[in-house]
Every structure is written in C-alpha cells, then in structure tokens.
Amino acid sequence: MEAPEPWQRPEAWPLPIVTERLVLRAPTHEDAPAIYSAVEANRQNLSKWMPWARSENFSVGQAHYTIERFIRDLNAHPPANMPIFICDRTTGAYQGGTGLHDFHADTQQAETGYWITQDRRGQGVCTEAVVALTRVALRPQSQGGLGLRRIEIRCSADNVASARVAHKAGYQLEGRLRAHRWIDGLGWSDTLIYATTADTWTTP
Numbered sequence: 001m002e003a004p005e006p007w008q009r010p011e012a013w014p015l016p017i018v019t020e021r022l023v024l025r026a027p028t029h030e031d032a033p034a035i036y037s038a039v040e041a042n043r044q045n046l047s048k049w050m051p052w053a054r055s056e057n058f059s060v061g062q063a064h065y066t067i068e069r070f071i072r073d074l075n076a077h078p079p080a081n082m083p084i085f086i087c088d089r090t091t092g093a094y095q096g097g098t099g100l101h102d103f104h105a106d107t108q109q110a111e112t113g114y115w116i117t118q119d120r121r122g123q124g125v126c127t128e129a130v131v132a133l134t135r136v137a138l139r140p141q142s143q144g145g146l147g148l149r150r151i152e153i154r155c156s157a158d159n160v161a162s163a164r165v166a167h168k169a170g171y172q173l174e175g176r177l178r179a180h181r182w183i184d185g186l187g188w189s190d191t192l193i194y195a196t197t198a199d200t201w202t203t204p
C-alpha cells in the first residue's frame, strides 16, 4: 500500500456549510453578544459535560477573547482546532457550537464535539450539523473537502444524548475508557470513543 499524500492546509476552510436548516460557519467578533447570552443561558446544563462552560464567556468581553482565540486557531499552521458556530439558516440565530479539535495533520484525523442551545434540543439539530461536518471533513481535498481520514467523538457514557448523536451520525462505538472523567453529581464516569473513517462512513 502506498503512503498517503501529506495533508495540505487549504487556502480557505470549506466554510460555510449549509444544510436544510442550518449554516455552519466560522466565528466572527460580531458574534460575541450572542455567544455570551447563549452560554450564560445554558451554563448550568453545559457545565456538567463541557468543563469550559465553568470558566469561559462570563461577559461579552470574555466572549470576544474566546472568539479571538478561535480565529487564531483557524489561522494557525498547522491547525490544532477548527471551531464552528451552528446558526439557524433562516434567522441566522446562534444555536450552538461544533468544530474539529485535536486536529492532527500528520495522521489526518481530528475529534469533533458539539453543543446546542436548550431551546433547540431534541429536534435533530446536532445530528444534522455533525453529519454535514463529517461529510465535508472526510471528503478528499481534491474535491473541496478537508481530506481527513478519521474522526472521533468522545463522550461520557452517562451523556446519553451525546452518544445518541454519535450513533445517529453514523459513528461506530470503538472503545470505552473506564472511570475516565469526573462528572459532578455522578462521580467517575466512563468515556465512550466513537469514530468513523473516510473509507467506511456512509451518510445516515
């Protein structure tokens, strides 16, 4: 088997990604008030699963700081993180975040994560976003995609909604890290590792 072509940073990220109900796009500083409001309104339910929610975006100014970090991440070479905002296609309203983090250009793989504002949960929004992102991320670079080979989703085994999203988006359960993370109110929780690959993923 031939060694893979080295991964090339695209001149521009393949964003926005438009789906039936959503636009997945790069963050801008104009988003700061919306990010602050969304995180503040969801802080309690996010903090259990996403440690950053306990320490970030406590003001519009801090949201600017987060966005600046995101923009630097997007411009970094090689990239380590590709943050994406999930917005309503019709109204443009901010509905959550996703992206690719732990981006390894050398092995052409990354991890995705996600959150959705509580008022839009249970409507398939996250699954729609993850499917669209996965499609673009695994598409060869010669066809305008990101050319990744493998994407992982890691979530607490107690986070039933997150595991359900991974399953519905066509990721397979590959492993379980026992007593891997602390969840307030639950104790030590197993981490589930879901993954999909360019060779095996089919649109759900």
Ligand SMILES: CC(C)(COP(=O)(O)OP(=O)(O)OC[C@H]1O[C@@H](n2cnc3c(N)ncnc32)[C@H](O)[C@@H]1OP(=O)(O)O)[C@@H](O)C(=O)NCCC(=O)NCCS
Pocket (backbone or CB within 6 Å): 045, 046, 049, 050, 113, 114, 115, 116, 117, 120, 121, 122, 123, 124, 125, 126, 127, 128, 154, 155, 156, 159, 160, 161, 162, 164, 165
């Ligand atoms: C996880 C999260 C992003 C899902 O967003 P969403 O837009 O509601 O996801 P979807 O509607 O696409 O799918 C959610 C699925 O989980 C199911 N679900 C949600 N809560 C559940 C629960 N407590 N028990 C069982 N299933 C549950 C829903 O019924 C749905 O499955 P279905 O379509 O088969 O009915 C959202 O719950 C969230 O933001 N949670 C807080 C942050 C977080 O945990 N992020 C992931 C960190 S790894």
